Amino acid sequence: MQWSDDYNVGCPGIDAQHKELVEKVNELERLLESGEADDESFSDAILFVVEYARTHFRDEEELMQKMQYPEFAAHRKLHDQMVNHLACFLKDMQSGNGGTFSELVSYLYVWIQAHVLVEDRKFGDFYLLSANAGT
Numbered sequence: 408m409q410w411s412d413d414y415n416v417g418c419p420g421i422d423a424q425h426k427e428l429v430e431k432v433n434e435l436e437r438l439l440e441s442g443e444a445d446d447e448s449f450s451d452a453i454l455f456v457v458e459y460a461r462t463h464f465r466d467e468e469e470l471m472q473k474m475q476y477p478e479f480a481a482h483r484k485l486h487d488q489m490v491n492h493l494a495c496f497l498k499d500m501q502s503g504n505g506g507t508f509s510e511l512v513s514y515l516y517v518w519i520q521a522h523v524l525v526e527d528r529k530f531g532d533f534y535l536l537s538a539n540a541g542t
């Protein structure tokens with residue numbers, strides 16, 4: 408997935424983290440395609456990306472709360488669902504109940520793209536409105 412400025416939502420800190428997140432998933436994809444990683448090191452690499460995503464979610468939620476974003480609770484729920492989905496996926500995969508690394512990488516791309524373009528953008532619009540109202 409190529410980062411494009413179209414993914415910017417207008418809040419610089421959040422945009423920088425989104426870009427970083429996409430880069431980390433790209434690295435994951437490269438690692439997968441290189442065929443150099445065994446299952447264990449790939450699992451470790453995934454956990455690293457998941458950890459980064461969680462940090463980003465926390466920062467984003469903190470900003471939303473600080474700015475009294477009206478859709479904060481619903482937005483946080485979407486983050487929680489994603490983290491839970493990933494945890495289940497990893498668990499199933501590790502216990503041999505299906506799912507592949509490449510499916511997981513695809514899921515990350517699809518989720519990030521849809522979430523940033525729709526949900527985070529909604530917050531970006533709110534953020535810009537609030538910032539302008541304050542000047």
Ligand SMILES: [Fe+2]
Pocket residue numbers: 421425463467523527
């Ligand atoms: Fe985000």
Ligand SMILES: [Fe+2]
Pocket residue numbers: 467482486522526527
């Ligand atoms: Fe978000």
